[in-house]
Amino acid sequence: MQCLHASELMSLKLDGLLDEPDECRLKVHLTRCPACQNHWAHLSRVEALFADAPALVPPPVLQRNIMAAVQQKSRLTGIWRRSSLLALGMILATLALIVPVMLVIMSVATDPMVVQQAVGNLVRLTGLARSLSGALVLVLRALVGGMNWVLLPGCLALVMGMLLVWWYLLHMPKARA
Amino acid sequence: MRAQRTGGNVGGVVVNNEREWVLRACAGDQAAFANLVEAYQGPIYNLAYRMLGSGVEAEDATQEAFLRAYSRLSSYDPERKFSSWILSIASHYCIDRLRRRRHGSVSMEEINHWRWLPDRRPRPEELATQSERSSEIHALLEELPPQYRLAIVLRYWQEYSYQEIAEITESTESAVKSRLHRARRMMAGMLEEQSQMDSVEEDAQRSESKHAMSSCF
Ligand SMILES: [Zn+2]
Numbered sequence A: 001m002q003c004l005h006a007s008e009l010m011s012l013k014l015d016g017l018l019d020e021p022d023e024c025r026l027k028v029h030l031t032r033c034p035a036c037q038n039h040w041a042h043l044s045r046v047e048a049l050f051a052d053a054p055a056l057v058p059p060p061v062l063q064r065n066i067m068a069a070v071q072q073k074s075r076l077t078g079i080w081r082r083s084s085l086l087a088l089g090m091i092l093a094t095l096a097l098i099v100p101v102m103l104v105i106m107s108v109a110t111d112p113m114v115v116q117q118a119v120g121n122l123v124r125l126t127g128l129a130r131s132l133s134g135a136l137v138l139v140l141r142a143l144v145g146g147m148n149w150v151l152l153p154g155c156l157a158l159v160m161g162m163l164l165v166w167w168y169l170l171h172m173p174k175a176r177a
Numbered sequence B: 001m002r003a004q005r006t007g008g009n010v011g012g013v014v015v016n017n018e019r020e021w022v023l024r025a026c027a028g029d030q031a032a033f034a035n036l037v038e039a040y041q042g043p044i045y046n047l048a049y050r051m052l053g054s055g056v057e058a059e060d061a062t063q064e065a066f067l068r069a070y071s072r073l074s075s076y077d078p079e080r081k082f083s084s085w086i087l088s089i090a091s092h093y094c095i096d097r098l099r100r101r102r103h104g105s106v107s108m109e110e111i112n113h114w115r116w117l118p119d120r121r122p123r124p125e126e127l128a129t130q131s132e133r134s135s136e137i138h139a140l141l142e143e144l145p146p147q148y149r150l151a152i153v154l155r156y157w158q159e160y161s162y163q164e165i166a167e168i169t170e171s172t173e174s175a176v177k178s179r180l181h182r183a184r185r186m187m188a189g190m191l192e193e194q195s196q197m198d199s200v201e202e203d204a205q206r207s208e209s210k211h212a213m214s215s216c217f
Helices: A003-014 A020-032 A034-052 A061-108 A112-145 A148-176 B018-026 B030-052 B055-071 B082-102 B108-115 B124-131 B134-142 B146-156 B162-169 B173-216
Strands: none
Touching: A003 A020, A003 A034, A003 B173, A020 A034, A034 B134, A034 B146, A034 B173, A061 A112, A061 B030, A061 B055, A112 A148, B018 B030, B030 B055, B030 B082, B030 B134, B030 B146, B055 B082, B082 B146, B082 B162, B134 B146, B134 B173, B146 B162, B146 B173, B162 B173
């Protein structure tokens, strides 16, 4: 028997998985091979060292910390889900408003210029609604989730969005005229 | 013969209501999840402690493992043993952490936890392990590649069979057998080297004292 194979058998022996014929062969090899005797002695030392090490008891605060983190996570997940739904809802609502308006304009207006301008305005309006809803979602997440670092860009985006709406409302009549 | 096991069906203590808790936790019941945490924090903490070698890191890893389990509850297969599933999550996390440590990329969060706070008082369980030759155990485990270390920890501190270790580590029984064998060879080799170094040192001391004695006369 080769020493490497003997050491494989030793590992199985330690796990109680060695069958009798192999155990006999290992014993015979061990009586003749000082190197493997030495190896077995060191393996046994490792085994004894690990066997003496008792299970550790986790600190009492651990469970409380874990549950606090779980609650925080589920709160954030809820906010994330709700705000994503809100954003989706806003986009859908905008589309639901725009499509009928488009249809009405296209059926009423005869001048192609007017239709073109109306389409352009509506596309811009959709873009506005999208960025506004995005900003709202950011601010909502920041406010409820305690993620202060998103609060600033969120608020900035919201203000920019409002300015854009204002500018748009001021200029739309002229564009239509 | 082996270390006493704790918690869950990982540690002799059988968790009777486990199935019910898991189902309720999947339905969003946090109290049920708290029961699972209570039952399995021991085995997970022990696994993480032996893998990472420090109490603070073990606490972090235990918390992260439960957080990951919580967010993946919807993908949990009830046919699988919960203990194997959660230990598998914890094992993956510990291996990742060891790899990142080896490659020198440690997150700020980890730095805050264990690099810049070395002056904290030792916890009672750390004092206890100091007396149980934990430094020797840690020194041996630390030299093993992460996958070998994991196999050894699952074998000795969780008392899992080859088949269960294969399931947790997503490998085969023959791979587990080979990892355990190689890990043991490495550790026996380290002890052998250590004892050779000790005997060389002893010889040197003996000859030094002999020399000192002869120079006195
Ligand atoms: Zn031999």
